[in-house]
Amino acid sequence: xxxxxxxxxxxxxxxxxxxxxxxxxxxxxxxxxxxxxxxxxxxxxxxxxxxxxxxxxxxxxxxxxxxxxxxxxxxxxxxxxxxxxxxxxxxxxxxxxxxxxxxxxxxxxxxxxxxxxxxxxxxxxxxxxxxxxxxxxxxxxxxxxxxxxxxxxxxxxxxxxxxxxxxxxxxxxxxxxxxxxxxxxxxxxxx
Amino acid sequence: xxxxxxxxxxxxxxxxxxxxxxxxxxxxxxxxxxxxxxxxxxxxxxxxxxxxxxxxxxxxxxxxxxxxxxxxxxxxxxxxxxxxxxxxxxxxxxxxxxxxxxxxxxxxxxxxxxxxxxxxxxxxxxxx
Numbered sequence: 001x002x003x004x005x006x007x008x009x010x011x012x013x014x015x016x017x018x019x020x021x022x023x024x025x026x027x028x029x030x031x032x033x034x035x036x037x038x039x040x041x042x043x044x045x046x047x048x049x050x051x052x053x054x055x056x057x058x059x060x061x062x063x064x065x066x067x068x069x070x071x072x073x074x075x076x077x078x079x080x081x082x083x084x085x086x087x088x089x090x091x092x093x094x095x096x097x098x099x100x101x102x103x104x105x106x107x108x109x110x111x112x113x114x115x116x117x118x119x120x121x122x123x124x125x126x127x128x129x130x131x132x133x134x135x136x137x138x139x140x141x142x143x144x145x146x147x148x149x150x151x152x153x154x155x156x157x158x159x160x161x162x163x164x165x166x167x168x169x170x171x172x173x174x175x176x177x178x179x180x181x182x183x184x185x186x187x188x189x190x191x
Numbered sequence: 192x193x194x195x196x197x198x199x200x201x202x203x204x205x206x207x208x209x210x211x212x213x214x215x216x217x218x219x220x221x222x223x224x225x226x227x228x229x230x231x232x233x234x235x236x237x238x239x240x241x242x243x244x245x246x247x248x249x250x251x252x253x254x255x256x257x258x259x260x261x262x263x264x265x266x267x268x269x270x271x272x273x274x275x276x277x278x279x280x281x282x283x284x285x286x287x288x289x290x291x292x293x294x295x296x297x298x299x300x301x302x303x304x305x306x307x308x309x310x311x312x313x314x315x316x317x318x319x
């Protein structure tokens with residue numbers, strides 16, 4: 001007798017995608033996907049213009065990071081093809097939005113990444129701007145040097161950069177990141 | 192010397208509108224900047240400016256009207272400002288303004304300040 005396992009998409013829908021999830025995407029972050037999601041962000045967040053701008057900017061930086069740096073890519077005909085694969089979630093809460101991303105990174109790169117995040121979270125706003133200016137100053141020797149995307153995300157966000165590195169196996173770890181963007185400037189200043 | 196005109200667009204990428212006038216040295220970068228090949232794009236602007244500086248040798252006025260730019264663009268814009276600062280230090284007239292819509296100052300304030308700090312070039316913020 002053959003047993004068929006049926007995934008209940010409805011169960012998945014309820015457990016993974018909450019009521020307040022605006023965007024949920026797992027896949028390759030190619031240019032068209034980034035464009036579609038970015039247009040969607042601009043359309044859906046119209047009621048909170050200042051937050052909309054920040055969420056848009058944060059999204060572009062994080063999406064580009066996944067596209068360039070994710071260790072996971074599609075292999076078609078034995079060739080690595082296309083943009084990096086990752087996960088993106090944007091949730092809406094009463095007073096703020098949360099942007100979350102996740103992607104695989106090679107273990108050899110994870111220490112540098114963890115160190116970068118640690119540095120970013122140790123700095124206040126002035127410190128972050130100084131770090132950004134310093135990094136931006138450096139000539140870009142390779143595509144990785146002086147990437148100020150994460151610094152920019154930290155500057156745009158209203159919360160610290162919440163990051164986590166989880167070892168997956170001998171070669172890879174899963175890097176996840178969360179940041180909040182407050183809807184109203186007033187609330188942001190009160191905290 | 193020919194003018195540099197690039198039509199802006201916003202499909203998959205956000206290409207800024209470029210109008211660089213070789214007759215009067217008035218240059219404008221407007222719209223939004225999020226590109227596929229950022230360095231390649233801004234190298235065109237830098238090449239035009241270098242040619243203007245060596246062939247025309249007159250004053251330059253740059254008006255930036257960017258409402259959004261990603262961090263890759265940021266690096267390239269800094270190169271533009273640095274180039275202009277170098278030209279200014281040689282005794283040429285250089286004026287740079289950044290036009291901002293009322294209500295958007297906060298968002299761009301710090302960015303403009305950081306460009307000024309990094310390049311040494313004065314950028315006047317103009318609120319519409």
